[in-house]
Amino acid sequence: MGHASENTTFVSLRIAILTVSDTRGLEQDGSGDLLRLSVTKAGHELVVRSIVPDDIYRLRATVSQWVAQPDIQVILVNGGTGFTVRDTTPEALMPLFDRVIDGYGELFRHLSYESIGASTIQSRAVAGVANRTLIFSMPGSPKACATAWDGILAGQLDARTRPCNFVAMVIPDHDSCESRQVHQEQLVGDVANQEASP
Template identity: 40%
Template sequence: MSLSAVAAPIACAVLTLSDTRTPDTDTSGQTLCQLLLVGGYEVRDYLIQPDEAHLLEGTLLEWCARADIQAVLITGGTGVSPRDITPDVLARHFDKPLPGFGELFRMLSWEQVGSKALSSRAVAGVVRKTLVFALPGSTRAVTLAMEKLILPELSHLVRLIQGEGHR
């Protein structure tokens, strides 16, 4: 069975957190959308908004309440600067954190950027039966996470969360 055939019904939403990016300069968000589409997934929503906790929380809860979105992918706000709030906001809403994602992402990042991987706070978890990934704002990091971790497991994880996996 091909990845496209398995993944076609899964719909995603992409959120870029940035105080400076626009639709023309959001290469990370565009990369997320493109890789999802090439993988056979649907992109139901795409938004760029500032790194503000209340905006992130509002969008997250809105998208996770929608029956037509099974996964939310966020890029930006996962570092250690004062404006980086993504993991902190998500932690308040995770019903089930997936710590293995961040651990594996940092391990793979080590191979690309060395000790700079230490500053990544990439996270994943489940919010209201919706799979949520938070990735760094770097296009290179987004590509790494998507190709090595997210795309190979997205369909499987969504099926498990929806109760269609191991019985």
């Protein structure tokens, strides 16, 4: 598990929340409420929050529009990650990804195993990067959203988390990976030593 660096300043990210549901409105959206509170409590800015039905094309269209907006750096999608006919969130999102964050789904299922056991294999939580925008999906229950936020996202969206976090993915000049910094310093030192040697 990562730890916080006292020498790094917190960076507020601009986040969008999308709930995928055929039955919920904003008044019944407990998962969206949980994510909204988590995002703002952590110090990030909520740019937009919306609900779309379980429709692969409407979901993809909304996320595509948000990915093209420069004021959105992170998109949190809850719902539609199961195995029913209407669960199409992974199919909607995967074609948009420039890079897949494989470890997110793996870690989410590992964490949820502690509470729901082997049923976690039915969660198809996926994540990726599209146009320098981070996209994380998770199941639609408040408990699953809490698992994703508390266990993964709160730390990975915090520039102070070491050895690495995802802030550099959305803020190009922000190097937030300690191990990468150490490696670069070693390379610079090696080059300097080679140039100094006869």
